[in-house]
Every structure is written in structure tokens, then in C-alpha cells.
Amino acid sequence: MQVKALLPLSWVALTTLLCTSLGLNAQTNSPDRLNRIMQSQTLRVCIWPDYFSISARHPKTGRLEGIDIELAHEFARDLDVELEFVETHFGRFMDDLEADACDIGMFSIAITDARAQRIDYSEPYLASQMYAVSTRTHPGIQQWSDIDQPGAIVCVQEGTYMESQMRSSLQHADMMVVKDPREREQAVMSGMADVFITDYPYSRKVLRFYDWARLIEPPASMTERPFRYAYAVAKGQPQWLARVNRFVSDIKQDGRLRKAAEANDLGPIVLEEVAPPH
Structure with a gap:
């Protein structure tokens, strides 16, 4: 007769919790995020609501405004889904992306090597001194x-x-x-x-x-614009990242990026689409 060893309840609970956690993480970083967005008919966009000209809440009206508020609406329109804003800040947004609190961060997130260890960036669309x-x-x-x-x-x-x-x-x-x-x-x-x-x-x-x-202002000799701003998504989602990059390319080519930038006094920092070599 076989005797099966019984795990203590605490080990069973721990194993169940671990498996559940791994399952959630796998779902969060699933390459099928675009399908999930289409099924839910909602694009959840993380923003920092105190970023002037980017994603700020108007002090009198409370209305969100800025270049990335406008472009988030454009992205949702391209996807033909509803738009939901999720408030975050620079100290927390990577946690929020990893925890599946939102699908994308759209508040001109500067590209850094440290952040790139945890998140994937879109192609940059703004650059600043x-x-x-x-x-x-x-x-x-x-x-x-x-x-x-x-x-x-x-x-x-x-x-x-x-x-x-x-x-x-x-x-x-x-x-x-x-x-x-x-x-x-x-x-x-x-x-x-x-x-x-x-x-x-x-x-x-x-x-x-x-x-x-x-x-x-920095001296004229500092011609390089060290800040490169992009959108951010959780790692492990190549299909979703490709769709985000397609949106960035589209708004550069069709003028929506330039229009939104000019409307928010950000024209000088737009990164235009680079034409491929012939």
C-alpha cells in the first residue's frame, strides 16, 4: 500500500499562493494584452496628474490636459476602445505597470538604463535639455x-x-x-x-x-538633448509594444504629435520621424 505524505497546511497554502502569483504575473506580462484590451474595450493609461503641459489636472476645472492626455485619447480612438486614466507618479509607476494597474504609462517618461531593467520603452517622441x-x-x-x-x-x-x-x-x-x-x-x-x-x-x-x-538655460555648447521621452509598458509583451510603437510612428507621420505638441507649447522638443535611407 502506498502512503502519500501530507504537506503541512502552511506549505499547501504557500504553494497555492505562489502558483497563483506566478499565474497572475504571467497574465500581466502576457503577449496577448492587446487582445485583453480589445475584449475589455478599455485602454487603461497611467499618468502623473501634476506634469505641466504633459498630463496635468487643471487647478480650477479639475480637467486633465496636456500633450499625453490628448495623445492617449488618440490612441484609444485608434484602438476603438474606451479610455481610463489611472493616476500614478514617477516613484511608483513601474510597480503599477508590473501589478497590471494599467496597460501603458503615457506621461513623457524619460528613458534611463535603470528603468529599462524593469520596463520596456516605446520609441521616443520628445527630447529635452x-x-x-x-x-x-x-x-x-x-x-x-x-x-x-x-x-x-x-x-x-x-x-x-x-x-x-x-x-x-x-x-x-x-x-x-x-x-x-x-x-x-x-x-x-x-x-x-x-x-x-x-x-x-x-x-x-x-x-x-x-x-x-x-x-x-544650459549654455549653447550643450546642444544634445539628454532627455528622451517615451511611453512605457511592462516587460514580456512584444506584440503590445509593437502596437504602441506603431502608434508612435503614426502620430509622427500624420501630424498628430506635432499638433498636440504645439497646442501645449512643446513644439521645440518634438522628435520627428526619421526617414529611412534610400
Whole structure:
């Protein structure tokens, strides 16, 4: 007579939980996501609702606006599905993609090597320089070369490209890292920091709303635009990524990207479609 060993209940529960978890992860990263979207008739788009000109909630009306709000509507229209926005932020969006909280991140996500370990990027569609913001009355910060000096404090937002860029490039100044973007402005206004580093989209907000602020542009010699912005999806979904890239190519070629960029004061940072060599 065969005697079957009985696993303790805790082991059975653990095994069941593990299998369930693996099954969910497999489903989340399934190459059939496009089919799931078509079946559910809903495209779930992760956005950060405080990204000026990109995906921001209007302070008075509460309405979402920005280039990626418009382009998310275009993508849903191309797919012929409903659109659902899911709020996230830069410190959490990769977790949300991996947890299947949304199908795609569409809020001008800067491409970094560290992020590429966890997510897949679409082809880039915007590119930006870095900009510094100080006060108009700051006695020591007048131009870009004044920033990386002993005693200077440079503020950056956690989880952004600016954090990794400043961490690797600053040689003399100290760096302050904050979680909320509003903390950057408060740090500079209060004197806790001398400047904060941002990108072209946020610089538009500075110029429009902050009469106390001085926008410091990089020197003309810095011609390269280090920020490359793209959309993001969870790994392991080649078919879905290919469909996203097709959308990016389409909006570059048919003018929808340029139109949305111009409408949101982002025309100078559009990445046009490169024509294939003949």
C-alpha cells in the first residue's frame, strides 16, 4: 500500500499562493494584452496628474490636459476602445505597470538604463535639455556655470532623470532629493536650496506662473538633448509594444504629435520621424 505524505497546511497554502502569483504575473506580462484590451474595450493609461503641459489636472476645472492626455485619447480612438486614466507618479509607476494597474504609462517618461531593467520603452517622441530654476534675487546663481560650485545646493525630484543625471555629474555642489515636485519650489523659495533642476515641459510652467523665478538655460555648447521621452509598458509583451510603437510612428507621420505638441507649447522638443535611407 502506498502512503502519500501530507504537506503541512502552511506549505499547501504557500504553494497555492505562489502558483497563483506566478499565474497572475504571467497574465500581466502576457503577449496577448492587446487582445485583453480589445475584449475589455478599455485602454487603461497611467499618468502623473501634476506634469505641466504633459498630463496635468487643471487647478480650477479639475480637467486633465496636456500633450499625453490628448495623445492617449488618440490612441484609444485608434484602438476603438474606451479610455481610463489611472493616476500614478514617477516613484511608483513601474510597480503599477508590473501589478497590471494599467496597460501603458503615457506621461513623457524619460528613458534611463535603470528603468529599462524593469520596463520596456516605446520609441521616443520628445527630447529635452535640462533647465535650472533659481530666484530672481539670488546673489550667486546667474548662469549655468554658477550651479556646480562648493556650497551650492541643487534640488531634484526623486525617481526622475534629473536625479540620476545630477548625481553623476555634480562635482562640487550638494544635492537635495525631494518626493513631491512642489517641494523643489518651496526649497528654492525658502533658501534651503539654490536651484532645482527640471526639463523643458516644467520650465513652461515656471515662465508662465512664477514671477519669483529665474529660469537658467544650459549654455549653447550643450546642444544634445539628454532627455528622451517615451511611453512605457511592462516587460514580456512584444506584440503590445509593437502596437504602441506603431502608434508612435503614426502620430509622427500624420501630424498628430506635432499638433498636440504645439497646442501645449512643446513644439521645440518634438522628435520627428526619421526617414529611412534610400
